Amino acid sequence: MHIALLPLDERPVNTRLPRQVAAVARVEVELPPAAMLSRKKQPGDTAALGSWLEATVERSAPADELVASLDTLGYGGLIAARTTTDSVAAVLNRWEALRRVRARAPRTGLHAVSLVTRAPNSNSSDEEPDYWRHIGADLHRYGAALHRRYLGEQAGEREAGELRDRLPRESVADFEARRLRNHTVNLAALGLAADATLQTLLITADDTAERSAGSLEQHWLAHWKRVLGDAVDGVLMHPGADEVGSVLVARAVLGRIRDTPLPVAVECAVPGGLSRVAPYENLPLAQGTQGHLRAVGAAPVPADADAELVVVVHPPDQQGGDWAHGHPRVREQEHSEVRATAERVASLVAAGAAVVVADCAYPNGSDPALLAALQARIDLKSLAAYGGWNTAGNTVGSALAHGVVHATARAAGVLDDAAHHRLLLHRLIEDSAYMTDIRGRALARFTEQDRHDELPADVREPARSWIAAELARSVERFPEFAGWSLPADSVRLPWDRTFEVDFALHQADGPAEAVSEEGLR
Structure with missing residues (x-):
């Protein structure tokens, strides 16, 4: 079995993790060449990515299942969906590659994800438009106020007006126009499911709240899902984002090697x-x-x-x-x-x-x-x-x-027991040893930052080297996994920040886990 994956972006959770999940069942996951993918705020090559996607079903040994991020195909990646000015028409034209795939390979499973754009409650532009560093938290509140106003709550009407009057007009206009564009695109994604181009469509939302711009847009999308009924039976909506590549890869695996859910x-x-x-x-x-x-x-x-x-x-x-x-x-x-x-x-x-x-x-x-x-x-x-x-x-x-x-x-x-134990240990080390301990100490040791934004250039390598040494020792916290090691030279900081980390695990007398030159896979 062979799965082709067009990931949400180039980070390990969207590239390495889906591969690790599939490897547990000895299934191969193919990714586009790294040069085609985004590099944080630099969008990927959408034309090349569309051609790559079509090529996966046109060769002599075509992919059995395709998993695609619509944000990557349409905008060039997750961050590009939040920061670029591409038109609705441009994005939908890039999605035509999916219809060509369906026409060429009608029996190939085609599973996709599209995200409801987030509006995080922070003043950080690390993953957002530049103006977010000044008014991001206020824009989060503005979105929540619009949601409350829509629900008829008087406080929402008052707060939405006050924020709109106080915030920079150009920034608010960009925020509103970008959300309108992305919401229109998500409505079009429902159309790809309704006409059976897509077998599965997840419309997910990360970094949201019960009252927020994204939650209101999910309400409107849910309305159209109900209207379309059985035609969009394969559409699901719930909180999430970076896990969806792994979820859809797992869905593809189950669909191929199991007859019943x-x-x-x-x-x-x-x-x-x-x-x-x-x-x-x-x-x-x-x-x-x-x-x-x-x-x-x-x-x-x-x-x-x-x-x-x-x-x-x-x-x-x-x-x-x-x-x-x-x-x-x-x-x-x-x-x-x-x-x-x-x-x-x-x-x-x-x-x-x-x-x-x-x-x-x-x-x-x-x-x-x-x-x-x-x-x-x-x-x-x-x-x-x-x-x-x-x-x-x-x-x-x-x-x-x-x-x-x-x-x-x-x-x-x-x-594959080794692949299973590798993934289990990887999550224990990353989620526990790194996120709850090493990460915070690294931020305090090498910066004066209170957020995990991009590291100053002069501390990137010292921070990476220190983190690598700490991670290499962290395997000792899990003596149940005797025989496994974490080579310090495999450790990377994919976006030059401490928030996420990439590393490989090695089992004594077993095959080494591959690490790309960029440390992204």
Whole structure:
């Protein structure tokens, strides 16, 4: 089986992670040449990417399944969708490559994702238009006020007017025009699903809130999904972004090596935990998790049913905290919620269940208390998957993708144990050792920044070298994975910042994991 992936952008979560997920079932994922892809704010070559996508089904050994980011095909990448001035007509013309693919290869699975543009609550232009550094938080509030005004809330009418009058007119006009363009494009994406060009379409949203510009646009999109009915049965909408490549790759794998949907149960040992709304999201965890289940091609079943996979969700800590913006007030191992999650995981593992742990306690990193409690009760290698990074959607979606491929590959007799353990250890090291510990210390040691924006040029290599040494030692935190190592020379900072990291893992007497020259895959 061969999958071609047009990723959301060039970062490891969108390139390396989907490959790691597929490798668990011994499936190959092909990516476009790195030179075609974006480089942060520099858009990718949309013409070349469209031609590459068409070529994947025109050769003698065509791809069996295609997974495509519509933002990359239309704008050149995730950041380009937020910063470029390309017209609706230009974007839709680039999408015609998908219709040509469908005409040329009608039996090839074609799965796509399009994002609702975010409006983050921060004054940082690292991933946004330049004016965001001055008024980004106000534009986030403006979007929320417009949403409240639409709902008939009087406070929204007043606040929207005050912000519009106070903020720079040109910046507000650009914000509004860009959102209108991108929303129009998302409506057109529904058309690609309605005319069966796309087999699956995910319209997801990251870095949002219950009241926000993006949440209002999702409401309008949901209206048209209801209107179109059965014609857009393959369209799903829920919180998420960087996990979607892995989710759709997993969906493609399941569709090829399994005749029926994988039955998956979702549990939370904390009463009411699934009703909580995680930071940066706009739906309760229960709804978001069900969206990821449908997206990955699984069949939700009750907790007491005969599930082949159980996802245990560790819910958001109600005290708050965010690993990217400071050190949360982490609870003790014996905290009732930590203990409840750990004991439920341990009991399921002891009963022989395949278990995924989705650690959603804190954004942008895992819960150290939960990991310690789990290590005291189980062998971490016994898990089907683990996730604890960025948003709850990122965590649930990527962990679920790994878990369903693991369960399906095992049942089909194609499981690659080494690839499974590599991915499991990679997530434990990145989500725990790096995000909750090494990353914050690196930011404080090498900069005076309070955000993980681009590093000053003179500290990039010293910071990378120090991080590499710390990461190489971090494998020792997980003695269950004896025989694995993290070569310091494999460590990269893909966007010259501390927020994300790339590295490879090596198993003694096993094949080395490939790292590209740019360190992006």
